[in-house]
Amino acid sequence: MNAVTFDHISRSVITGATGTIVKQVETLLDDGLTAREILNQGLMAGMSVVGDRFRRNEMFLPQVLLSAQAMKMAVDLLKPKLLDESEEGGNAHGTVVVGTVKGDMHDIGKNLVKIMLSGAGFEVIDLGTNVTEQKFVDSLRQSGAQYVGLSALLSSTMKHMKAVIEAIRREPDLDHVRVIIGGAPVSREFADTIGADGYAPNAASAVDVIKGLEAD
């Protein structure tokens, strides 16, 4: 077999090559590369291309889902090694709690955000749909997550985003938590009005928004 490179790993993510990616990652580990190098230079590089192409309508949802599957298989393999390599935990960027707010059962957009964030190396805790303010607060406290992503599809439920932000801001031990919102009826103006830290107009941009907050 020819030598496996980071480029091979990236391409496997981009093409959603679930049949080959695990073997390729194992080969690189055998060659002495660290899990973090494989994650950053192979997997995340590939997922970044996926995000860009998805945003530009050069790649579509089914292929993104396949890429995410390939990514997940590789990350599952690397996870124990990442924990060994890192003193501060295994995830490259941090942890994000995501959920659709109270009264709203829509989850397609939220699931896409989850896929894109997982693909970019974030640990994602998915609270599902119809999530109460208290459930967000409890999960943020238990997980120590740095970010929370709130989703709503309905004009009637997006007001609950404000209630979640207020509930988080009331807890002094959660003052490090940054809130990102998104969903069909949500706008940047609305995000500013309710005091969110970030607004993601689509799933792929959620990654950039959180990375932007990271850099602050």
Place this chain on the structure above:
Amino acid sequence: MSITGRARVKAALNHQETDRVPVGEIGGGYVEEFVRAIIGDAYRTDEDGYFHNHKLLRETLGADIMGARAISPNPDELVGEHPEWGTPVYRNFWGSEVTNPPDSTQQLVKPIAETPEELEKWKPPDWGQFSGDVIARWKRETDFFILATTNAGFDLGYEILGFERFMLWTALEPRVMRGYYEKLIETNIGFAKIAAKAGADAVLIADDLAFNSGPFVDPDYLRRDYFPLLKKQVQTIHDLGLPVIFHSDGDLHMLMDDLLDCGIDGLQSCDPNANMDIPELKQQYGDRLTFMGNIDIDLLAQGTPQEVGRVTRDLIRDARAGGGFILSASNVITKYCKPENVLAMYAAVTEMER
């Protein structure tokens, strides 16, 4: 001489102007909370309530359109209770199980298939058993334009199979999925036949294909495995003597030529949030398509009557020339739309009467 709603919409589809722009919604069009808010004490809950309430609602608003569909001979079957929400779970005639959680839209509990093999074996309901009586009654007893609601293979396909599973299988199981679309489209052609026999004036094919940012799936995939089937569906409805209005949410710019090639007569939704601007679309495609939309549902929910009135008047001014335009909201009038805003939208149509 006053013109009926039916004649007004027909003229618009024939690219002719009449006294005013036709207006109305697709499908049921308005949630019951909204109907009750508008017609107040006249709202009835008896067996014939739906007909009475929706007729009165449309007469009050000045709407020209009624949406109705072929009805299954069997009511949805109660199969249990949702473990988390405590709401009843029903099995519908497609074979999927659904529930209506409090304060939300219907959710899929159990799909029609969990493996591609199950999907291949899946059989759609026998459309021949469905009834067109409701459509026939609306036609007989009102002057509304009767727009029969049907679907095709995509939106309905993921509704009863589950969105992520559907999308993944388009990539992994294209042969099985094509067979699935064929079954769904064949059944919906059957529903259109029932509607035509019952006197419907046009057929709506409701089939969401896109996000606000663009198509869900690769347009080339649709061209290979989907649009040929949709084209056949449209052709069969034309052979029945009826025009087709196609509904999809989302940004359809990448698919416009394909939809035109399928032969559709009208396009509904044209959501401004998805970059679908009717005056602009009309400039490019107005000689071949009638556009139906596109008052933003969020504006109806959050705006003021003054804003809604202004936006509606501007749209009518910019889109009415030469017919080929029907005013509607960009989606179903939901319970969070303010009644005064919807009234302002409909009032603006009358104000702009020539």
